[in-house]
Amino acid sequence: MKMEKVDIEKQSPKKASRAPQSFEEAALDFENSKIIGLKLSRKIAWAVAAAALLISLLCVLALLVALFNHTDPQPVVYEKDSKTGSIIQMKTLKDTPLKSDEVTDKYWIATYIRHREGYDWHTVGTESEIVKLMSASDVGSEYMRTIQADTAPLNMLKDKGKIVVKIASITFVGEIAQVRFTKQRVNTSGENLDGSPEQSFIATLSYRFDNGAMTDQQRLSNPLGFKTMTYRVVDEVIK
Incomplete structure (x- = not known):
């Protein structure tokens, strides 16, 4: 048997060789x-x-x-009391710890005192209606008797002068408010020409906020329904 010679070189696959790059390809x-x-x-x-x-x-x-977030230190401001000569430190809301509604309460208490204790011939009718609106029934009736007395400003001053009220302080003793205030008689221009002395008083009152029925006009004067339940005022004795 004759064996054929196989050309191995022809059957073995040749490795592909990379053709050299041309200058352009490079x-x-x-x-x-x-x-x-x-x-x-x-x-x-x-x-x-x-x-x-x-x-x-x-x-x-x-x-x-x-x-x-940076806050500059607040300057400390002092004021001299023109009456006593004492020095009073002025405070902001941040300086004084307050109960939730204390600021609101003080505002309405001061408003009530100014309306009740002040006097102006031209607004006395409006003032009296506001005081009655801000008072319990018996407190309002007692107020009307007071302003109609013979010695009341309505009969003594008439249209010749005014009574100016200044609130000195408002403090709380339990559910009762104490208000220190002054009253002074001035002429119709607001000047104290006759040297009328400034008088000091202490008012003690209890109050509440009554959300009762009111007319729109009444609500404009007393939106929160402030009501003075008891009221008493005495002269302040300054030693």
């Missing part, structure tokens, strides 16, 4: 690599710039927060 590869590198550099630069911008914004935000 130049094109070089340009492509430069473009890729440039794009990568730009991406890195943009990333660095974005990070720097973010840090700057955070710094600005932190500075703004610090500025808004």
Whole structure:
């Protein structure tokens, strides 16, 4: 038996060899690599710039927060009492611990005292209606008897003068309010030309806020329904 000789070299696959690049191809590869590198550099630069911008914004935000939260120390203000000569420290709401509605209560108490104890010929009718609106029935009736007395300003001063009320202080003893105030007679121009002395008084009153039925006009004068339930006033003895 005759064996055929196999040409191994012909049957074995030859490894493909890369053809050498031409000058143009090499130049094109070089340009492509430069473009890729440039794009990568730009991406890195943009990333660095974005990070720097973010840090700057955070710094600005932190500075703004610090500025808004910063509070300068409040100056201490003093006032001299023209009557006694004593020095009184002026206080803000932050300086004085207050109950939830104390500021509102003091406002309406002071308003009631001014309406009740003051006097102006031209507004006495309106003032009396407001006082009755802000008083319990028996307190309002007692007030009407007081202003109609022979010695009341309505009959003594008439249209020749006014009574000016100044609130000195309002304090609370339990559910009772104590109000220190002064009254002074002035002429129709508000001047004390005859040397009328300033008189000091202490009013003691109990009160509540009654959300009862009122007309729109009454609600404009007394929106929260302030009511004085008891009222007493005495001269303040200054030693």
